[in-house]
Amino acid sequence: MCGIISVIDRSKTGMDGSRIKHALSLMDERGSGEGAGYAAYGIYPDYADYYALHLFFNNLVEPKDKVDEILKTWGEIEYEEEIPTIEQPDLRRTHIPWRYFFKPDCTLMPGSTTPEEDIITMLVMKINTSVQGALVYSSGKNIGVFKASGWPETVADFYQIEQYEGYIWLAHNRYPTNTSGWWGGAHPFNLLDWSVIHNGEITSYGTNRRYIESYGYTCTMFTDTEVVAYLCDLLGRKHGLPEELMVRAFAPPFWDEIDRMKEADCSLNTAIRLTYGSALMNGPFAIVVATADGIVGFTDRIKLRPLVAAEAGDRLYISSEEAAIRRMEPDLDRVWMPKAGEPVIGKVKV
Amino acid sequence: MSIGSIPIKFKVRIDPARCMLCERCIENCPYGTYRREGETIVVDSRNCVACHRCVAMCPRDAISIEEKPIDYRSHPLWSREAREAIYNQARTGRIVLAGMGNATDLPNIFDRLLLDACQVTNPSIDPLREPMELRTYLGKKPRKLEIKQGKDGDIELETTLSPNLKLNIPIMIGHMSYGAISLNAQLSMARAVSDLGTFMGTGEGGLHPSLREYQNNMIVQVASGRFGVDIDYLERGAAIEIKIGQGAKPGIGGHLPGEKVGPEVSQTRMIPERSDAISPAPHHDIYSIEDLKQLVHSLKEATEWKKPVFVKIAAVHNVAAIASGIARSSADAVVVDGFRGGTGAAPRVFRDHVGIPIEAAIAAVDQKLRSQGIRNEISVIASGGIRDAADVTKAIALGADAIYIGTAALIAMGCRVCGTCYRGLCPWGIATQDTRLTQRLDPDLEWQHVANLIRGWTLEISELMGAAGINSIESLRGNRDRLRGYMLDEAMMNVLDVKPVGA
Ligand code: SF4
């Protein structure tokens, strides 16, 4: 089941995490108390030029030494600390959340047009596959993911998310099916700039995973949401597709509709389906993807999971439930139900 | 000492209480099993090949056929087949020929792979209520799309797509040549594929003029004998397939005996009447992968780069590396033919012992192409021993884009897999050129049987996909997570990249 909610302030005005905590808690019915998480953009203005690497360590001895060594080989650690938390009675602390502010050394990746991102992607894959007891779960600039096993309000209080101010927030309340109780399995998933929250199950996971792995990504978190983040990175960043087309590749129109389109549209959509057939996502899902530039929400091609959108001034909300949005903002200008596969896009004003 | 006669393979009995002496069995058996003597039908069981034509035609269900009525002393090593092959060769000193596909009882991998379905956590999709997309494109796909965004936000596509074949369903009929099978059999299949919106192969026998009305759904073949190939032939096909090898007999050529080369076959193949049509083992202009590339280019050049070019190989040990070489030759699809593939006639030692199963070959080819980042360069077509919708679904889940059937289409037209195609007397009018026999096969009727079969499979595949929560074939392709191995060893599961049941 799972509940999702997301908000963007298009004028980039900061919002603290208290409202989204209440909104997510309203959807407790959609979770099981085994996983919740938040992602916020714009929370580290003092370190805006550094990659904020959030990690779970099982202990601070072997895994951390190894991670330190890897990071020092590939760049420079500007600052690091344990992520501040407050013990909660109903949250069992199984990992130590840690953050590094890191700058990769671009000269170490000659021949790449995006050396910083490529180094970070490589480091995430390397640490997650080779260092026992360490998991990078957030790796963007000026972004942070905060997640754990617990109810939404517990996880929010554990990380004190009301202390952070972001212009984009993503939140997710989990009813785990495939990887229960594991902190790494909670949403949001993040890679670089991309964060993803997801309600549902991707039945095409095997196809999507084989596709994305042939481009050098390695799926390490045993869950289908992870591939969404990697697919966004591949299609959105590396292949440079605008959001609409990226979503079109993930949840394309049916051939019957494409056949009826005007010639230019027909050939564009045919080309998307031929080129990105293996990136098509099947199964019931509602997904919100965020980057520093904005958020995109969409559902599967036959809308087997709920998704509702609303606007109030500069703020755009996307959620599983209208009630959750109203908890954040009772006075909405517009509320609507997007059609199956149709993206809802909220971009920051430039 | 003489070896003497070996035991008969089949014992035919007629129940005199039921027989009405209509003589249909006599008329229908081209092998001379029956004759009439007075008020009885006399049977010579030794002539019987168990093609079941008589059984199917007898109005009184009077005929029964028993397999292997006389046992040898049983022995696990010295099987009946082993002993009989020795008697045969002791007498003739020749290669033993056999028909149809691999006849050894090696385990079938498809049967040990199980499909998935949704329960609770996600809904299955009802194909009667929701669209279910099986449309498949065969050919090169771009690695990425280049687009240009205009000032007004308009999106313009800059990538030009290579020619692709559009299939309504990912099931095609493989290459069986005119000569090997009758024109009526080809006509029936051609009409079926054009009705369904899919394709069939001409085989290495040219394109008979009466098939031209279906040419938009025909893939023309260029094999080592180059029979029937000229520019007109190439231009008529929807795609061109270079045949390097075939699963039933990897590494060796083909031989159509002169008796089958009548006036029509002779014209279509462009060879003299009654001459043996011999396809050499290798193409004598392809001794390495660069030569293949040149042939692919020449064929594309000749047809102005408008048609996809396929390359068919037998599934051999190194199939993945070979396919990766083919992917770099500018070919648009590679056809991988597994060791269970059928044939009119093959040396028994090849049919039963050379090559590997299609399941493992597809898994290895798909994996190799992906690891080299060139899976989009080429489509993968699986063939060889595909029997039903489940086999098709599993082949696609292992990574194939589409499949070819062969024997299954013949069975839809009556073939009983008797394995005596090489004698040219097929009682069902399929593997024969004898007009008395070919007229038994009525294309106006049989095309519907072939079409029905594929339509039935299509419905079943849609149901299987819907049950797995998938509504487009792209999401099934290479989706090995939806397969589980049952009673497969660990090494095999690693090759297939599937988990065991319960995992
Ligand atoms: S076809 Fe049947 S009924 Fe007719 S002669 Fe033969 S056995 Fe008798």
Ligand code: SF4
């Ligand atoms: S095609 Fe004819 S001869 Fe060949 S196996 Fe089938 S029935 Fe027998």
